[in-house]
Amino acid sequence: MTNNKIYLNNLNKEVTEALLNAHFSLCGEISEIILPIDKKSKSPKGYAFISFAEPSATKSALDQDGKLFLEKIITVQLATEKRPKK
Secondary structure: OOOOEEEEEOOOOOOOHHHHHHHHOOOOOEEEEEOOEOOOOOOEOOEEEEEEOOHHHHHHHHOOOOOEEOOEEOEEEEOOOOOOOO
16 A cells, blocks of 8 residues: 655644645645644644655656745655554
8 A cells, every 4th residue: 555645844834724725736646635724823733645646646746855835845745654652
């Protein structure tokens, strides 16, 4: 099974799903965006997950690692499975 999901970190607190979609859809078709929101501040937590329809889009998105997005240098890596809590 291929992993078509990326993890983004160090996102600007002004980021929205629409901005992520506009930027990363240039890499390929997006099937899902998860942008966690802080319950107290109502602003994004600074990270997100994006799933792509095709592996080639995922590879293209990984090239954004270390690049400037919304005035911040972002981290882009393949998402891994959540570790179970002990």
